[in-house]
Amino acid sequence: MEAIKYRTLTDAKDIDNYLAHFEGHVKVKLPYDYAHRARIVGAFMGDNLVGGYMLVTRPDFRSLMFVPDQMREEHAFFANDQYEMMEVNGLWIGKQVKSAKQQFGIWLHMLRDVFLCRKKYVLLMADQRNVNILKIHELMGSQVIYQGPPMLRAGATTHSSIRVGYATRWSLVRNLPAYLLEYRQRQRKSSRRRLSGNAVYGNRPARIS
Numbered sequence: 001m002e003a004i005k006y007r008t009l010t011d012a013k014d015i016d017n018y019l020a021h022f023e024g025h026v027k028v029k030l031p032y033d034y035a036h037r038a039r040i041v042g043a044f045m046g047d048n049l050v051g052g053y054m055l056v057t058r059p060d061f062r063s064l065m066f067v068p069d070q071m072r073e074e075h076a077f078f079a080n081d082q083y084e085m086m087e088v089n090g091l092w093i094g095k096q097v098k099s100a101k102q103q104f105g106i107w108l109h110m111l112r113d114v115f116l117c118r119k120k121y122v123l124l125m126a127d128q129r130n131v132n133i134l135k136i137h138e139l140m141g142s143q144v145i146y147q148g149p150p151m152l153r154a155g156a157t158t159h160s161s162i163r164v165g166y167a168t169r170w171s172l173v174r175n176l177p178a179y180l181l182e183y184r185q186r187q188r189k190s191s192r193r194r195l196s197g198n199a200v201y202g203n204r205p206a207r208i209s
Contacts, residue, residue, distance in 0.1 A: 009041070041053055055114065100183060122167045137167075
């Protein structure tokens with residue numbers, strides 16, 4: 001199993017490549033100027049980009065721009081200083097990352113980087129149809145701010161139905177046992193699939209020529 005290495009992307013070509021991969025996997029085009037305000041961390045197997053994430057540590061935050069104005073006025077969360085917030089966006093993991101251990105490694109690397117940003121609140125947004133990302137957000141201790149159709153401003157695009165929430169920096173640490181439990185469950189499922197596949201192959205009738 002090839003080791004995954006991480007690199008912060010600063011070259012314009014590398015950032016363009018990252019955004020193209022993200023759009024191909026998630027079907028959402030992130031604005032170029034927004035991406036250049038972020039810290040983009042790529043996950044590599046050899047020279048191949050296989051995943052990564054973006055950390056935005058100052059306003060304006062893409063996830064909050066899709067929340068309807070009425071919700072902004074009513075929800076107590078919006079009384080907080082936005083400079084105490086950060087945003088995780090651009091998360092994707094390619095099909096080359098097959099093992100639960102490798103996937104979990106990318107996740108933990110991201111959580112470590114988020115914690116080291118020292119922001120009080122971590123903003124999270126997901127397509128409501130993406131059950132895997134929603135599960136990750138739940139494990140991070142996300143509290144829902146808004147779910148439903150996004151409020152789209154001129155030129156903006158995103159999923160047809162979204163969930164916007166937030167976690168705290170310390171909830172990432174408190175929920176570590178839940179992460180480990182999820183990892184072990186995925187390992188067991190992967191092992192069962194391999195054993196099942198071997199059993200089917202082993203019982204396959206010999207070919208008669």
